[in-house]
Amino acid sequence: MGWGVRTLDFIPYGSFVCEYIGELLKDEEAQKRKSDEYLFAIGKNYHDVPRWKAQIKTIPSLQNGPTEDDENGFAVDALNQGNFARFINHSCTPNLYPQNVLHDHDNISMPHIMFFAYEDIPPLKELSYDYNYEIDKVYDSDGNIKMKPCFCGSTECTGRLY
Numbered sequence: 001m002g003w004g005v006r007t008l009d010f011i012p013y014g015s016f017v018c019e020y021i022g023e024l025l026k027d028e029e030a031q032k033r034k035s036d037e038y039l040f041a042i043g044k045n046y047h048d049v050p051r052w053k054a055q056i057k058t059i060p061s062l063q064n065g066p067t068e069d070d071e072n073g074f075a076v077d078a079l080n081q082g083n084f085a086r087f088i089n090h091s092c093t094p095n096l097y098p099q100n101v102l103h104d105h106d107n108i109s110m111p112h113i114m115f116f117a118y119e120d121i122p123p124l125k126e127l128s129y130d131y132n133y134e135i136d137k138v139y140d141s142d143g144n145i146k147m148k149p150c151f152c153g154s155t156e157c158t159g160r161l162y
């Protein structure tokens with residue numbers, strides 16, 4: 001799996017752990033990047049979530065309907081600039097989960113990606129999150145389906161990252 005990240009300290013359930021830092025790219029720019037190893041796709045499905053729809057009324061910039069940013073979707077690329085979060089591997093039974101967080105602006109299409117602890121994490125445990133790829137939905141530049149085996153070692157491992 002290459003490099004990974006372990007915690008030195010005990011991390012209590014629910015704690016904020018770190019942000020996924022990198023270059024913010026429009027989806028179309030992200031797709032042109034030669035490497036997708038460190039891309040975190042933010043997605044643009046926040047308008048579809050009924051629970052979120054109620055809260056959308058509280059965000060001033062969303063009152064005039066979707067903007068060009070909403071149509072585009074964004075990704076964070078940590079290939080050239082980033083922090084240690086880019087070395088966190090995928091697991092089919094992860095101990096971290098990402099959340100979209102708005103704290104210094106109210107543009108819902110480009111939230112900060114913050115990781116929180118799914119459970120109490122003991123010292124020296126490897127940190128992981130679910131990369132959430134859809135199997136057979138990742139393509140190379142020629143349009144062929146890409147496949148990558150998963151080595152997370154979980155008893156619930158699906159066998160493929162994508």
Ligand SMILES: C[S@@+](CC[C@H](N)C(=O)[O-])C[C@H]1O[C@@H](n2cnc3c(N)ncnc32)[C@H](O)[C@@H]1O
Pocket residue numbers: 001002003004036037038039086087088089090091149150151152161
């Ligand atoms: C964001 S990087 C994680 C850090 C990476 N291990 C490294 O050495 O830089 C994502 C890449 O790590 C590898 N990786 C992460 N989790 C994996 C897993 N469960 N099974 C196989 N490869 C994994 C894959 O090559 C993936 O494209």
